[in-house]
Amino acid sequence: MEIKAPRGTRDILGEEVVLWQHLEEVVRRNAHLFGYEEIRTPVFEHTELFTRGVGEETDIVQKEMYTFTDKGGRSITLRPEGTAPVVRAYLEHGFFVRDPRVRWYYLGPMFRYERPQAGRMRQFHQFGFEALGFQDPACDAEIILLAWTIYRELGLSDLSLELNSIGCSLCKPHYVQRLREYLESRKDVLCENCKRRLVENPLRVLDCKNETCQMVFREASFPNIQDFLCAECRRHEERLFSLLKRLGIPFVVNPRLVRGLDYYTRTVFEVKVRALGAQDAIGGGGRYDGLARVLGGPEVPGVGFAAGMERIVLLLERSGFPRKDTFRVYLAPQDEEGEKDLLALSQVLHEAGIPFCLDFASKSLRYHLKRAQKMGVRFVVIAGEEERKNEGFSLKDLVSGEQMLLSREELLGRLRKERKAC
Numbered sequence: 179m180e181i182k183a184p185r186g187t188r189d190i191l192g193e194e195v196v197l198w199q200h201l202e203e204v205v206r207r208n209a210h211l212f213g214y215e216e217i218r219t220p221v222f223e224h225t226e227l228f229t230r231g232v233g234e235e236t237d238i239v240q241k242e243m244y245t246f247t248d249k250g251g252r253s254i255t256l257r258p259e260g261t262a263p264v265v266r267a268y269l270e271h272g273f274f275v276r277d278p279r280v281r282w283y284y285l286g287p288m289f290r291y292e293r294p295q296a297g298r299m300r301q302f303h304q305f306g307f308e309a310l311g312f313q314d315p316a317c318d319a320e321i322i323l324l325a326w327t328i329y330r331e332l333g334l335s336d337l338s339l340e341l342n343s344i345g346c347s348l349c350k351p352h353y354v355q356r357l358r359e360y361l362e363s364r365k366d367v368l369c370e371n372c373k374r375r376l377v378e379n380p381l382r383v384l385d386c387k388n389e390t391c392q393m394v395f396r397e398a399s400f401p402n403i404q405d406f407l408c409a410e411c412r413r414h415e416e417r418l419f420s421l422l423k424r425l426g427i428p429f430v431v432n433p434r435l436v437r438g439l440d441y442y443t444r445t446v447f448e449v450k451v452r453a454l455g456a457q458d459a460i461g462g463g464g465r466y467d468g469l470a471r472v473l474g475g476p477e478v479p480g481v482g483f484a485a486g487m488e489r490i491v492l493l494l495e496r497s498g499f500p501r502k503d504t505f506r507v508y509l510a511p512q513d514e515e516g517e518k519d520l521l522a523l524s525q526v527l528h529e530a531g532i533p534f535c536l537d538f539a540s541k542s543l544r545y546h547l548k549r550a551q552k553m554g555v556r557f558v559v560i561a562g563e564e565e566r567k568n569e570g571f572s573l574k575d576l577v578s579g580e581q582m583l584l585s586r587e588e589l590l591g592r593l594r595k596e597r598k599a600c
């Protein structure tokens with residue numbers, strides 16, 4: 179039987195690769211401009227990093243992790259997200275002692291055992307930013323600005339930014355208590371999963387997609403987390419709002435936004451695009467001031483963001499991107515001597531920065547021309563006996579059908595000109 183890629187994974191090839199490269203380039207350039215350095219953490223980690231960091235009661239830990247025991251008997255998990263690994267690396271390398279304020283970014287595959295559909299994969303890719311050691315709400319604004327800048331530069335439109343604060347270790351417990359009481363009073367209509375979570379971790383109830391549970395969350399008397407914020411959390415939130423207004427970034431406050439990971443404190447946010455349908459979140463993040471502590475380190479404030487690259491690529495595809503740089507010259511030798519001449523010419527083209535594709539002498543000119551056409555290449559350089567006699571090359575333009583004999587210098591000049599005009 180033919181072996182296929184596992185469900186929820188896919189190959190990225192052909193023209194789509196150009197989109198990915200463009201996206202990666204925009205991310206890297208903006209990260210550099212904002213002073214973020216790249217960090218590359220392992221694709222797998224000790225399972226405990228995620229059970230502790232992301233939270234035992236989250237969907238990610240309960241249902242979605244690729245976990246296995248390795249040959250040494252260790253429990254290993256393919257990373258479902260990048261924040262816990264980044265904080266683990268920060269602590270492991272002692273940054274809190276020698277250089278406590280860092281700005282890092284990453285790009286790479288993440289793994290979640292979810293039901294695959296358009297924009298939801300089991301191996302998917304994220305780019306993300308994490309700023310550690312910064313308490314100031316201006317850093318939350320910086321992260322949001324960075325995300326916003328990247329989305330805008332990619333030409334994405336119809337973005338909506340939802341914001342909330344889920345409080346800190348002082349005020350959050352009051353809200354959680356009130357939420358538990360409220361949900362207790364509505365227990366009869368909640369699903370079995372929510373009934374269990376209501377005891378263990380009531381905030382996680384809000385991740386439930388069940389229609390009846392959702393109706394409970396929409397009730398007018400449902401406790402609003404904004405009413406429970408302490409003075410410090412309120413100040414943090416108000417400052418962030420005023421900074422975003424100053425930056426001209428539109429947002430709406432969604433008091434039901436809690437995000438599906440346990441490590442958040444204060445700011446949480448999500449960026450959505452309506453056109454994507456059910457999988458409309460193209461990125462999300464927030465502040466996680468307690469995460470370093472949970473992972474066994476000191477108190478280190480942190481704020482970050484991650485975006486799903488598959489979803490962004492889907493949007494780029496729909497927008498008709500890319501305007502590809504398709505200029506390439508096809509080198510078609512007629513015999514072995516011509517092959518030598520074109521191989522030598524390829525060095526000159528390389529130096530001049532002109533992309534080329536060299537074919538070999540074993541094929542006929544008819545074959546070469548057909549192949550060049552199939553590849554979407556406009557110019558074919560031919561080298562055979564005739565060209566040798568004239569100490570030059572033939573250049574055939576497949577669009578006009580015109581063919582001319584040129585010296586090497588004339589050929590280079592013409593190709594340079596055509597490349598510029600392209």
Ligand code: HAM
Pocket residue numbers: 258259260261290292297298299300302303304306307308438439459460461462463464465481482483484485486487488489
């Ligand atoms: P997250 O919301 O779980 O946050 O994931 C961020 C983004 O990854 C989502 O908004 C979505 O675009 C994309 N994504 C998630 N799951 C899938 C999937 N199965 N297939 C395709 N795309 C997916 C985090 O991961 C946090 N670490 C974000 C963060 C960084 N918070 C602070 N710093």
